[in-house]
Amino acid sequence: MIHVDPDLTDEDFLKLFEKGIKAQWDSEQIDWGAVEGISEIQKQALGQVITPVYLGEQTAMLGISQVLPMVLTTGYAEPALYLSSMGLDEARHFRNLNHLYRVLKVDPLPSRRLPEMWRYHARLLHKRDPVQWVFGILISDLFAKTFYGGFADRFPDTVVGRLSRRTLQDEARHQAFSDRYLNRMLPTMDANARRELLVLRDDLFRIMERLGERLRGSMEVLDWSPEEFLAELWRDTERWVNKLGIVPHPHSADDIAAL
Numbered sequence: 001m002i003h004v005d006p007d008l009t010d011e012d013f014l015k016l017f018e019k020g021i022k023a024q025w026d027s028e029q030i031d032w033g034a035v036e037g038i039s040e041i042q043k044q045a046l047g048q049v050i051t052p053v054y055l056g057e058q059t060a061m062l063g064i065s066q067v068l069p070m071v072l073t074t075g076y077a078e079p080a081l082y083l084s085s086m087g088l089d090e091a092r093h094f095r096n097l098n099h100l101y102r103v104l105k106v107d108p109l110p111s112r113r114l115p116e117m118w119r120y121h122a123r124l125l126h127k128r129d130p131v132q133w134v135f136g137i138l139i140s141d142l143f144a145k146t147f148y149g150g151f152a153d154r155f156p157d158t159v160v161g162r163l164s165r166r167t168l169q170d171e172a173r174h175q176a177f178s179d180r181y182l183n184r185m186l187p188t189m190d191a192n193a194r195r196e197l198l199v200l201r202d203d204l205f206r207i208m209e210r211l212g213e214r215l216r217g218s219m220e221v222l223d224w225s226p227e228e229f230l231a232e233l234w235r236d237t238e239r240w241v242n243k244l245g246i247v248p249h250p251h252s253a254d255d256i257a258a259l
């Protein structure tokens, strides 16, 4: 339940919250006119490849608004504080991409051309448990990071690269949140609940493979491939899975109990 006057002692989350507040920025910090060096065909391709990231920013807003009451009503106010600032970050990312489409004068892919985007969205929304949610948000943050990183490398001195680099700073903080939250919660979970996280990871990756196929043509225009993208994202995700120790030790008591 919610406490009127909690002690707020979890310094890790409080520090991250302060950092999140200080790091806020607005669209005036971006030079929206820097479009030279992006050809018309590249703009069209960018419009298509950015589409799942664009919806992903809204999915992130939705995810945060789902998980926040779950965390706050268990009386854990510090992560709920941070999640509130994270919601503002995602709203800014969504707003900025909305503006970017108008600056580039291109359209996102219509929904029917990218049905996996909705499957991904539905798979995340399916979850009622805050740990599953935060893990899904982490994978989505890594997905966004891989895209923004690729845009920053390919169009470094343009509005696309500058916006991507600035957004990546927010995304790094979001990963730090997931790291702290999952580290606190994982020891309270049994082997089955932890395996469920890997099922979620595998489901999301299967959806992303199909999504990559749909984007192949436009990615190739950007000198990119779905394989390259997914390999990078998988490496990143696995690094987190190992760092967090999600995979139960093969001989742990939990594992034996689950047999």
Ligand SMILES: [Fe+2]
Binding pocket: 057, 060, 089, 090, 093, 144, 171
């Ligand atoms: Fe974002």
Ligand SMILES: [Fe+2]
Binding pocket: 060, 090, 141, 144, 170, 171, 174
């Ligand atoms: Fe994020």
